[in-house]
Amino acid sequence: MPQKLVTTIATLILTSAISAQNNNIVDxxxxxxxxxxxxLSDVEEMRxxxxxxxxxxxxxxxxxPEQLAIQKLFxxxxxxxxIEVDESLIIKAADEQVNRAIQNFGSRENVETMARKTIAQFREQQKTMFRNDEKIRQVRKKITDNLKITPAExxxxxxxxxQDSLPLIPTQVEVQIITSAPQVTRKEVERIEERLREFARQVNxxxxxxxxLAKFYSQDGSARNGGELGYSGRNQWVPEFSNVAFSLNDPKKVSKIVRTEYGFHIIQFIDKRGDKVNVRxxxxxxxxxxxxxxxxxxxxxxIANDIRLNKLTFEKAAVQSDDKNTRNNKGLMAYLNPETHTNMSRFQMEQLPPDVARVVETMQPGEVSKAFKMTNEKGQTVCAIIKLxxxxxxxxxxxxxxxxxxxxIVYQKRSEEKIKQWIIDKQKQTFVRINPNWRNCDFMYPNWIK
Known part of the structure; x- marks a missing residue:
């Protein structure tokens, strides 16, 4: 970096630090x-x-600065x-990031020291980041939506x-799974329902x-926000939850108890905008x-023993699985490729759920595992057997x-080419002014300075 630019930036940062002590931030x-x-503060925050x-x-x-400029174009x-985003997913992603930071750095205080922000400010920063990332992802998707890759390409x-430049494909596995969700006893259901009824009574x-109450007792990531989920469409929640949430209109009343695959809920109406509703x-x-x-x-x-004795095939046994995602797919696990929007059944080990990966590592192709406990994507304890x-x-x-x-790979390459051309075209249509002290850089896109 040119010495003049380094000196200028260092002076600005030092001035900002001195002024901050007097509660007069220079930017x-x-x-x-x-x-x-x-x-300048945007750059420092990202750094x-x-x-x-x-x-x-x-x-x-x-x-x-160039990354931020490209972000602003998108x-x-x-x-x-x-373009709108699902605010409930943004809140969830931000909460998970805050929790990861606390785990990585050992305490809330350490996170605040590293981030130079309070936890509340750090969470808001993460929400803004995830919100922007999702909007950018949707714009990029729209730009590349019509991109098709032919076998000839x-x-x-x-x-x-x-030959020696061909991509190295990591070890991949195809896994079939059968799950069984342990039953919840009637006594436990009654305990949960009684507790939720008491919560509803206190609010009403x-x-x-x-x-x-949500902050103290809810077992959902939204607890930190008082249970608030943000404005969401009917299809953004499971049907049982949506049906009740969209039937509410009085913020002073609490809904009946709603049972979903995630657990038991009570809901409070906050506001409605068009075809979206905000609830806690x-x-x-x-x-x-x-x-x-x-x-x-x-x-x-x-079941596993019957399969090993050839009394039953894994594929036929899979119809008994509680996992609706694999039950009708002969138990075969799959995931959606976010770039090509196609279902993929070949997993790299790090793509598998951790509990499944640990078992797969000990198995040979064709082998059926012993039953084991695992946590599914909804955070529930289920039991499973798998076949490699x-x-x-x-x-x-x-x-x-x-x-x-x-x-x-070809799709990704063509996508990036299309995105790059979009940025170049957008540069031509957008007014850009760069402070003279910040111009002497080798930018990825050279047309910022006109």
Missing amino acids: EVIWMVGDEPIL ISAEMYGERIENPYCVI LHQAALDS VREYFNNLP SGETEFSM HILLKPEIEENEITKSLEKLDS KNKIESHRAHMTEDFQVLKD
Whole structure:
């Protein structure tokens, strides 16, 4: 980085630090993108955030402003396209990030020291970041939506690569699974329902605020926000929850108890805007008794033994699974590729649920596991058996065996080319002014300075 720029930035940061002691923060507009400013404090905030997680950015005072400028191009397009995001997912992602930070750094106080913010400020920063990321993801998706990759393009890409330059495909596995959810006893259901009825009574009588009870007792990520889920459409929640949430219209009354696959809820109406509603909820998850877990494990071990004795195939046994995602797919686990929007059944080990990966590591292809306990994607305890259907060891990509992987690579390459051209075109249409002290950089996109 040029010495003049380093000196200028160092002076500005020192001035800011001195002024901060007098509660008079000095800041500076370093870029203008359209009518959106990029401030020195924006750059510093992003640099500090990267340092928190051990990410070293070379030439941060050149790289970060350009990243922020590109972000503003996408966010401007998102505003033009009236793109909206699921606020409940943003809140959940931010809460998870805060929890990870507390685990990584040992305490809330350590996070506040590293982030130079209170936990509340840090959470708001994460919400803004995830909200912007989701809007940008949707804009990028819209830009590349019509992109199609033909087999001829994949073959051309494969044939033009030297053998030693072909992608290295990590070890992949195909896994079938059968799950059994331990039953919740009637006594436990009654305990949960009685507790929720008491919460509802306290709120309806004015004795306690719903949001306060949610903060203390709800077993959902929204608890930190007083149970508030943000404005959401009917299809953003499971039907049982949506049906009740959208039937409410009085913020002074609490809903009846709602049972979903996540547990038991009570809901409070906040507001409605068009076809979206904002509610609070309290979620309580029933505790599973150990003898019920034992029953599920024994049931699955019996099924596994019948499969090993060839009395039953895994595929036929899978119709008994409680896992609706795999039940009608002969038990085969799959995930949606976010880039190509296709279902994939080949997992790298780190893509599997941790409990499943630990068992798979000990197995050979064709083997059926013993029954084991695991936590599913909804945070529930379930029991499972798995079959390692196939294992493909790490190897250089092959046109026939790894066609989908190569297609994904070509798709990603073409997508980035299309995105890059979009940014270049957007630069031409957008007013950009850069403070003279911030211009002497080797930008990824050189057309910022006109």
